Amino acid sequence: MSRAVTETLDHPAGSPASSIISVRNLSMTRTRPTGEEVPAFEHLSFEVERGEFVCLIGPSGSGKTSVLSVIAGLERPSGGEVLVDGRPVTGPGPDRAVLFQEPALFPWLSVRGNLDLALRLADVPPDEREARAVTWLTRMAIERSADLQPHELSAGMRQRAALARALACDPLILLGDEPFGALDALARERLQDIVQGVRVERAGRTTFVFATHNVREAVLLADRVLVMSAAPGTLLEEFRIDAHRPRTLDDVLIARVVSEIHDLLISQVEEG
């Protein structure tokens, strides 16, 4: 039985023991080219449980990308802090893999070379790297393209290679910044299916936080969808989605949540 439950955001201040990411009162300002300082998001607090799949959704400019950058350790917040596994984030690390909107494969290395470099940087012993790379390339159905250069692959295959590179390092957390935003509909669906599959296989081992502006994608993938307001981003509402996987958009309850989030976002865009 699938079930969709809607809850409003009203967290107690303390974080549950099982949370792997704690975002606490996080604020960030962005400097415009004119030198003007504008808030990207303000006083953001949320927890992500170990193994959970959370999607951040919001109109463009709501600061989703910046939130992920702070969790990844690529940018520093102007206020508040992020704890990962209980420790404050001070910089990036291979425990938090990132999928960027453009597959950030290194063009001077083959697909296999990209995975090998990532595994080396993650301190995986040399004799294990090859097997791990092959395992993940096979899982992403691109093992036959292992020795090609990234530019020789289709956009969808490139993003699959980037996903293989991210997951091969066995990250605690996989952060996705609109990872499928630049793909055509078919490639996007394929990636979504793969990610759903990986989520099930790795239940509990990997935590996923994706930013997206695609409501259907968020509802398909996430255990919880956090809806952010227009700039400056704050948390508007939280939707918990308990539907079993694999999910399809034909599911009535999934469709209902989609339209609910959609209406909420539309109201945001109109107010903004």
Added chain:
Amino acid sequence: MKRLASELGPPLLGVAALLLVWAIVAAATDTSSIPGPPAVWTALRRGFADGSIPEATAKSLIRLAFSFVAALLIGTALGLVLAAFELARRSIRPLVVALQITPFVAWVPLTVIWFGVTERAVVFVAIAGSFPAVTLATLQGIRQVPPLFVRAGRTLGATGWDLQRSVVFPAALPAYMAGVQQAWGFAWKALMAGELIVPASGASGLGHLLDSSQNVASELLAVVAVIAVIGVAVDSFIVGTIDRRIRARRGLLETA
């Protein structure tokens, strides 16, 4: 075979057109000041037969190799320092640009004062004329590495030297190679100018032949032709090939 023809065809057509125009101009004017292609061909064969052109070519190429390697080492090292230190970049980069835009011939009289009429003077001019291009390309290559690659590298766990070695340097390579290609041309030109102006103390280079055979136009043109052919050959067969390989590997060539 077909590909070779389509690649070499147009340049050969250009050479043929040049020879034709040259022959017409030479026929229409006083042939002793503008010798036609046959006269230059004869001079060229004589130069090869008596060994003067091959000897001078070998000598110049050895000087070029030495100067160019030195320029690469100095230029790359300085470029890395400028890329790493903001203060160094802001204080020294303008000087390198100044050196880059100063005609290298301007250095020749000074080097003669410093080093005397020696081989060192010529080599110094070639190095001074070419290392700035390498420095500026190194700097630009590193500064223009797409931020996405650096972000990706950092999230994969690369820091410090590892980040430079694994991500920044490889990403900067195409821009660096453009500087190398430019620098080798500068080195060759500077070397020829240096040899022409500084009289030979030891073995003659191609530039010296331009000086000693001053009076005979056909011999001068023969030497100019050799200098030009070496320039094109090194540029397209050595430097250009390396550059194309790097670009093709990354999908930066239209016909990869």
